[in-house]
Amino acid sequence: MNDFESxxxxxxxxxxxxxxxxxxxxxxxxxxxxxxxxDAEKIxxxxxxEIKAFSMVxxxxxxxxxxxxxxxxxxIQNKIHADTSAPIQDQFMAIYSRIEKMIDAAGAAGVNVLxxxxxxxxxxxxxxxxxxxxxxxxxCAQTGQSTKLLSELAKKYNMVIVSPIxxxxxxxxxxxxxxxxxxxxxxxxxxxxxxxxxxxxxxxNEATYYMEGDTGHTVFDxxxxxxxxxxxxxxxxxxxxxxxALNGAEIIFxxxxxxxxxxxxxxxxxxxxxxxxxxxxxxxxxxVGTETFPNEFTSANGxxxxxxxGPFYGSxxxxxxxxxxxxxxxxxxxxxxxxEVDLNLIRQIRDFWTLRMTARLDMYADVLANVTSKDFxxxxxxx
Amino acid sequence: MNDFESxxxxxxxxxxxxxxxxxxxxxxxxxxxxxxxxDAEKIxxxxxxEIKAFSMVxxxxxxxxxxxxxxxxxxIQNKIHADTSAPIQDQFMAIYSRIEKMIDAAGAAGVNVLxxxxxxxxxxxxxxxxxxxxxxxxxCAQTGQSTKLLSELAKKYNMVIVSPIxxxxxxxxxxxxxxxxxxxxxxxxxxxxxxxxxxxxxxxNEATYYMEGDTGHTVFDxxxxxxxxxxxxxxxxxxxxxxxALNGAEIIFxxxxxxxxxxxxxxxxxxxxxxxxxxxxxxxxxxVGTETFPNEFTSANGxxxxxxxGPFYGSxxxxxxxxxxxxxxxxxxxxxxxxEVDLNLIRQIRDFWTLRMTARLDMYADVLANVTSKDFxxxxxxx
Numbered sequence: 085m086n087d088f089e090s091x092x093x094x095x096x097x098x099x100x101x102x103x104x105x106x107x108x109x110x111x112x113x114x115x116x117x118x119x120x121x122x123d124a125e126k127i128x129x130x131x132x133x134e135i136k137a138f139s140m141v142x143x144x145x146x147x148x149x150x151x152x153x154x155x156x157x158x159x160i161q162n163k164i165h166a167d168t169s170a171p172i173q174d175q176f177m178a179i180y181s182r183i184e185k186m187i188d189a190a191g192a193a194g195v196n197v198l199x200x201x202x203x204x205x206x207x208x209x210x211x212x213x214x215x216x217x218x219x220x221x222x223x224c225a226q227t228g229q230s231t232k233l234l235s236e237l238a239k240k241y242n243m244v245i246v247s248p249i250x251x252x253x254x255x256x257x258x259x260x261x262x263x264x265x266x267x268x269x270x271x272x273x274x275x276x277x278x279x280x281x282x283x284x285x286x287x288x289n290e291a292t293y294y295m296e297g298d299t300g301h302t303v304f305d306x307x308x309x310x311x312x313x314x315x316x317x318x319x320x321x322x323x324x325x326x327x328x329a330l331n332g333a334e335i336i337f338x339x340x341x342x343x344x345x346x347x348x349x350x351x352x353x354x355x356x357x358x359x360x361x362x363x364x365x366x367x368x369x370x371x372v373g374t375e376t377f378p379n380e381f382t383s384a385n386g387x388x389x390x391x392x393x394g395p396f397y398g399s400x401x402x403x404x405x406x407x408x409x410x411x412x413x414x415x416x417x418x419x420x421x422x423x424e425v426d427l428n429l430i431r432q433i434r435d436f437w438t439l440r441m442t443a444r445l446d447m448y449a450d451v452l453a454n455v456t457s458k459d460f461x462x463x464x465x466x467x
Numbered sequence: 468m469n470d471f472e473s474x475x476x477x478x479x480x481x482x483x484x485x486x487x488x489x490x491x492x493x494x495x496x497x498x499x500x501x502x503x504x505x506d507a508e509k510i511x512x513x514x515x516x517e518i519k520a521f522s523m524v525x526x527x528x529x530x531x532x533x534x535x536x537x538x539x540x541x542x543i544q545n546k547i548h549a550d551t552s553a554p555i556q557d558q559f560m561a562i563y564s565r566i567e568k569m570i571d572a573a574g575a576a577g578v579n580v581l582x583x584x585x586x587x588x589x590x591x592x593x594x595x596x597x598x599x600x601x602x603x604x605x606x607c608a609q610t611g612q613s614t615k616l617l618s619e620l621a622k623k624y625n626m627v628i629v630s631p632i633x634x635x636x637x638x639x640x641x642x643x644x645x646x647x648x649x650x651x652x653x654x655x656x657x658x659x660x661x662x663x664x665x666x667x668x669x670x671x672n673e674a675t676y677y678m679e680g681d682t683g684h685t686v687f688d689x690x691x692x693x694x695x696x697x698x699x700x701x702x703x704x705x706x707x708x709x710x711x712a713l714n715g716a717e718i719i720f721x722x723x724x725x726x727x728x729x730x731x732x733x734x735x736x737x738x739x740x741x742x743x744x745x746x747x748x749x750x751x752x753x754x755v756g757t758e759t760f761p762n763e764f765t766s767a768n769g770x771x772x773x774x775x776x777g778p779f780y781g782s783x784x785x786x787x788x789x790x791x792x793x794x795x796x797x798x799x800x801x802x803x804x805x806x807e808v809d810l811n812l813i814r815q816i817r818d819f820w821t822l823r824m825t826a827r828l829d830m831y832a833d834v835l836a837n838v839t840s841k842d843f844x845x846x847x848x849x850x
Contacts, residue, residue, distance in 0.1 A: 088486070088489040091489075091490050091493055091494065094482060094486045094489070094490050095478075095482075095490070098481050098482050098483065098486065099477060099478075099481050099482075100481065103471070103477045103481065106471040106474075106477070107474050107477050107478070109731070109732070110474050110731055110732060110735070111474065111494075111732070111735075112732065113732035114732075266848075268850050270850075272850075274848060274850060275848045280827065280830075281825045281826075281827065282825065283821075283825070284821045284824075284825070285819060285820050285821060296825075296827065300830075300834075300846055301834065301846060302846050302847075302848060303845065303846060303847045303848070304847075304848050304850070305847050305848065305849045305850060306850050307850060310847070317825070320743065320744060320820070320822055321744065321822070321825070321826060321827075322705035322706070322709065322740070322744050323705070323706070323709070323826070323831045323834075326705065326706070327831065327834045330834070330838045330845070331845040331846045331847065332845045332847055347790075348492070348493055349492070349493060349494070349495065349496035349497075349790040349791065350743050350790045352493075352494075353736055353739050353740050353743065353790070354740055354743065354744075356736050357705070357736050357737060357740035360703065360733050360736065360737065361703060361704065361705050361737075407730075407732040407733045407736070408732065436668060437668050437703070438666075438667045438668060439703055439704070441667075442664045442665065442666070442667070442679075442700070442704070443664075443704060443706070444663065444664065444679065444704075445706075445835050445838055445839050446835075446839045447663075447683075448706045448710065448835055449832060449835035449836045449838075449839055451683075451684065451706075451710045451713070452828050452829075452831055452832035452835060453832045453836070455713045455828055455832075456828045456829045456832055462686065462713070462714040462715045463683055463684060463685050463686060463714045464685075464686045464687075464688050464693065464714065464715055465649075465657060465658045465685060465686070465687050465688065466688045467651050467653075467655075467657060467687070467688060467689050467690060
């Protein structure tokens with residue numbers, strides 16, 4: 085199971101041509117065109133990571149009064165690159181050095197908006213329930229070293245970068261948060277968006293470390309489109325995606341860290357449903373590799389204590405408002421996914437499907453107010 | 468494209484064994500067991516429709532304080548069976564005679580709760596925009612002939628039947644509605660649930676015929692579980708599924724009529740996402756076949772006028788709270804899908820994933836109230 089490459093490669097290798105096209109159409113929607121990005125591919129090849137690049141633009145109609153609104157979205161999935169017992173700063177720099185190369189490739193690929201994986205600066209140590217040394221990875225969103233380093237790259241490549249980190253908020257009692265930092269293409273700190281829904285499932289003991297986010301559903305109006313970040317577990321909550329879309333998001337990223345036994349059959353469903361239901365693009369990112377920790381921990385599943393967490397199954401992909409999606413990155417290899425989209429598709433699909441106009445949001449405002457009131461009585465007809 | 472049987476049969480026929488198991492797991496979740504239902508299969512074989520039957524029970528843990536809560540869910544997908552120029556009553560009886568045989572098979576299969584397809588009594592004539600003769604298919608939900616006929620079968624087979632029809636409400640100005648009638652296993656009318664979201668897309672000119680439903684999100688507490696009905700286009704609205712679940716639904720049916728060019732890549736996503744996000748079972752039904760009408764109509768897609776609508780792509784399936792799902796019925800053949808589930812899975816998954824407890828519904832009540840207020844200002848940070 086752990087070395088299985090991807091559903092797409094299996095289908096492509098084994099299905100007869102006519103049937104492959106039907107299966108692909110039903111499972112992935114309208115076809116996308118492979119992009120040939122020679123310079124970026126060279127960087128990927130010499131650094132041994134995968135690069136996949138697609139254009140979804142041909143499926144989008146030309147309009148009379150708006151020119152095309154082309155954006156290249158980049159998603160990066162990676163492993164950790166030092167032993168988890170190494171000093172915190174060494175662990176961080178080992179990952180950063182790797183990421184830097186991958187961002188070089190994104191720059192060469194002309195990526196406009198790039199998102200990294202959840203808590204990319206560190207191993208996903210929340211399985212351990214230990215506070216030390218892991219909390220030392222936490223940084224100030226605005227002035228931390230990861231923001232400083234990425235700001236340089238953002239400016240260098242004229243690229244918006246979304247950087248999901250572990251945040252320490254010095255101003256508010258040294259509190260810890262799971263936060264995405266948004267850096268403009270000029271290398272400036274634009275703001276932050278905190279994880280709204282915190283898991284209590286399996287090894288995801290994150291509720292031990294940080295609380296539900298208090299930044300609401302902020303949308304960042306960047307040089308390359310309106311973007312928002314729904315971090316990890318928030319993808320299980322359709323209202324979280326919807327609230328970002330209602331605030332105007334055109335691209336919603338879902339930087340994640342999730343493992344196969346738990347969530348793999350959900351992975352291709354949730355980000356895709358969000359794109360369809362809200363008429364937006366979604367960028368879904370999961371890390372790869374298995375992370376091993378210094379001390380053993382248990383997983384509340386009857387199994388003996390162990391030291392590893394994972395494997396994370398990668399499979400990062402982009403989903404589009406017209407129900408099409410890109411193939412996924414590998415389940416096992418580090419990689420960069422480049423997806424060229426035309427943001428005009430959003431309004432075209434909203435005009436065609438009228439999902440926003442038929443949404444009856446006023447009715448649901450009442451439903452939710454009613455459900456959360458103390459004297460809620462469900463609407464049930466008994467036999 | 469039109470005679471392609473199903474994704475599942477293509478995968479099963481062509482993928483090497485080891486890879487098939489991986490692809491199946493990632494795409495369909497935990498495996499289900501085929502049920503052998505000899506008597507029902509005999510009826511299906513002699514009447515030339517498909518029957519597929521699965522048990523999802525082995526994936527559900529036994530509990531100490533609750534015994535298993537086994538329910539057999541039945542879904543029927545069918546064609547129309549008379550020329551659309553035949554008298555209305557003949558058209559209805561031709562479909563009913565066919566459905567009766569399929570319900571006989573469901574009875575022999577021990578189905579407890581059965582749902583028919585949307586507007587099963589008639590061709591899906593809303594593409595024509597003609598009122599006559601199609602509005603003559605509309606019936607009183609409580610006293611119409613379809614409710615009377617199905618009540619007999621419900622009683623005979625001790626089976627709850629959900630019957631989606633075109634409703635005429637004589638009491639309220641002879642208004643027309645798209646409505647699901649719920650009949651108890653004792654053959655009694657339990658109530659009705661109207662379609663909440665009405666499409667304005669492609670050939671789905673239903674807004675010409677009836678308005679958004681006014682029955683809210685009613686749940687029916689039957690002898691075999693709490694059920695609700697999210698009719699057709701409502702599946703594109705995550706809040707519609709959620710509102711039924713918040714009122715206590717355990718099984719939510721989505722009786723539909725939808726065609727391939729429009730929605731096929733969404734079909735396997737939406738009902739499945741609803742099952743995952745809300746911790747419920749969903750039963751997703753689509754009709755099969757191509758329906759040809761007496762007068763030509765246009766489809767607002769630049770193509771010449773034509774007389775047919777479809778093909779509907781069938782592919783009915785059941786999705787479970789643990790992200791598993793059944794294989795689909797055929798894309799082309801009529802069929803009965805029998806799925807044996809243990810409703811205890813619902814609470815087990817809710818305990819495990821805690822999606823209801825982490826949902827922050829009070830926050831979203833505020834979000835929706837804010838979005839629908841006249842002075843709504845989206846939360847946007849500008850570069």
